[in-house]
Amino acid sequence: MSLSVNKRKITIPDLQSQKGRGRIVCLTAYTTPVARLMDPYVDMILVGDSLAMVAYGMESTMKVSLEMMIAHTRAVVKGASRACVIADMPFGSYEKSPEQAFKNASRLLAESGASGVKIEAGFEMLPTIRFLTQRGIPVTAHIGLLPQRANQYGGFRIQGRTGQEREELVKLAKNIEMSGAPLVLVEGVVESVAREIVNSVAIPVIGIGASPVCDGQVLVTDDILGLFSDFTPKFVKKYAHLSEEMENAFKNFAEEVRSGDFPTMEYCFKN
Ligand SMILES: Nc1nc(=O)c2c([nH]1)NC[C@@H]1CN(c3ccc(C(=O)N[C@@H](CCC(=O)O)C(=O)O)cc3)CN21
Ligand SMILES: CC(C)C(=O)C(=O)O
Numbered sequence: 001m002s003l004s005v006n007k008r009k010i011t012i013p014d015l016q017s018q019k020g021r022g023r024i025v026c027l028t029a030y031t032t033p034v035a036r037l038m039d040p041y042v043d044m045i046l047v048g049d050s051l052a053m054v055a056y057g058m059e060s061t062m063k064v065s066l067e068m069m070i071a072h073t074r075a076v077v078k079g080a081s082r083a084c085v086i087a088d089m090p091f092g093s094y095e096k097s098p099e100q101a102f103k104n105a106s107r108l109l110a111e112s113g114a115s116g117v118k119i120e121a122g123f124e125m126l127p128t129i130r131f132l133t134q135r136g137i138p139v140t141a142h143i144g145l146l147p148q149r150a151n152q153y154g155g156f157r158i159q160g161r162t163g164q165e166r167e168e169l170v171k172l173a174k175n176i177e178m179s180g181a182p183l184v185l186v187e188g189v190v191e192s193v194a195r196e197i198v199n200s201v202a203i204p205v206i207g208i209g210a211s212p213v214c215d216g217q218v219l220v221t222d223d224i225l226g227l228f229s230d231f232t233p234k235f236v237k238k239y240a241h242l243s244e245e246m247e248n249a250f251k252n253f254a255e256e257v258r259s260g261d262f263p264t265m266e267y268c269f270k271n
């Protein structure tokens with residue numbers, strides 16, 4: 001059954017109840033109007049640090065500040081009356097220690113009204129996941145392809161292709177569950193590894209480029225709308241081509257202003 005029949009606010013436990021049932025629907029949003037439009041149709045809205053590349057023209061997700069994440073998450077919370085809002089912790093705001101993570105995650109939640117945070121995690125983040133979840137902050141752990149570590153991998157590289165990577169990812173997912181995380185998000189892994197992860201944990205696994213075996217799917221909204229095209233990952237399906245529509249609108253406006261066709265009297269005040 002879909003959570004979409006619910007009228008009330010979807011909570012993290014509601015999402016957890018979907019393990020092995022319907023699929024959790026998630027998209028990113030960074031602004032109030034976009035959150036408001038998707039709210040009736042999605043279970044979860046992720047305020048991703050992808051906003052660095054999608055909304056600020058930065059070349060990586062590494063330059064987003066906590067202040068930017070707070071401002072955008074607050075805007076999204078305003079537009080989300082039923083979807084569960086989760087915010088990415090920015091690079092540098094949580095890796096140093098569980099205490100640093102708690103300080104910044106609690107600020108992000110308190111100042112935005114989001115329901116939980118997401119961090120990019122390897123084994124070294126397990127104590128932090130435990131520290132936060134034991135203190136009232138539900139942490140979604142993002143594993144697999146970690147965009148905040150692109151410098152280390154030498155780009156956005158699909159994970160789980162070697163036997164060792166595969167074993168480590170499955171072990172990591174199990175440890176994340178044991179550390180108290182309510183959800184795990186898996187990005188850019190081969191199908192067989194995603195399947196093993198989904199079957200190894202009792203918490204929902206939300207996938208991006210991680211095959212249909214996952215308990216939920218997330219994509220970057222600007223990608224599915226055909227608004228962002230600096231690059232298009234193989235896992236993106238375009239559901240609209242808004243760039244073309246916007247370009248047409250800009251071109252037509254410019255032409256009409258230059259020709260004098262806009263504004264006509266119907267757009268003018270008269271006394
Ligand atoms: N607009 C946008 N969409 C995203 O999905 C996204 C972001 N931004 N920014 C942060 C990360 C970066 N992501 C990416 C970016 C590129 C590939 C990509 O091009 N992957 C190659 C495969 C490379 C390999 O085989 O190792 C591909 O062909 O899809 C994947 C994920 C996902 N995230
Ligand atoms: C791609 C998703 C999972 C994300 O982390 C983001 O949008 O920043």
Ligand SMILES: [Mg+2]
Pocket residue numbers: 048049050061088147
């Ligand atoms: Mg992110």
